[in-house]
Amino acid sequence: MKTIVTGSSSGIGKAVALKFLNEGYDVVGIDILPATISHPRYTHFVADVVADELPDIEHADILVNNAGVQNSGRDIDVNLKGAIRTTERYGIRPDVKSIVFVASASASTGAEFPEYAASKGGVVSYMKNVALRIAPYGATCNSISPGGVTTALNKRVMDDPELWAQIMDETPLRKWASAEEIAEWVYFVSVVNKSMTAQDILIDNGEAARAKFVW
Ligand SMILES: NC(=O)c1ccc[n+]([C@@H]2O[C@H](COP(=O)([O-])OP(=O)(O)OC[C@H]3O[C@@H](n4cnc5c(N)ncnc54)[C@H](O)[C@@H]3O)[C@@H](O)[C@H]2O)c1
16 A cells, blocks of 8 residues: 655654554655655655656555645645646546545635635645545545644744744644644545545634634
8 A cells, every 4th residue: 555645754744654654554755855754665756746847656545735835925836736736646546545635724714824825725625626536436535624733834933932822822722733643634534534525624623613602
């Protein structure tokens, strides 16, 4: 069994790659950065999912579209067009079993940086399009939408005690998810799950549910 993970050199993508390796899969990682995993069943390609020629990868059971940037001036290119490019190349094939997109809570709330939120909203719509196209192969396609995850992407607010306290006040469970927990969700949605498709799952510690009840 083989899984392709984009953005596998850090954060969520690295945790996803390690999870699948621990479960006995072969894993192929694609990242603009060099490999940060050394394992006999791990193959790494350095490539920009938008701009570079993508490597030939003959067969994959699972595709995890995770590579992403935030407020970079390239958010729509990398997060949306990059995910479309890798999916059309590696995901729309009769031997595929599951595709998972790492979207974001901002896809449904609209909060966060404008181009970032728009890129992730596009990912959720595209996920539904792909789900219908690969259903004839018996394959599932879903997205997960994390709220805050403790990765390098959020260093700025994680390292600032005042901003962090404000964030916790907005988060009912008063914590963020770890990359390893998100990797467990990706594994569940792509391997354990056999019946859910075309769905987006919000994993945000209750942030979007926060609503003031006035009586
Ligand atoms: N951290 C969070 O709070 C959070 C919340 C919701 C969604 N997400 C999403 O999760 C995904 C992973 O984020 P993360 O927090 O692990 O960030 P990260 O910066 O730790 O990891 C992103 C990885 O993607 C790679 N990458 C970036 N641009 C690329 C490109 N053009 N081609 C190939 N690889 C590229 C980076 O080199 C890096 O290894 C992103 O799509 C992000 O939008 C993160």
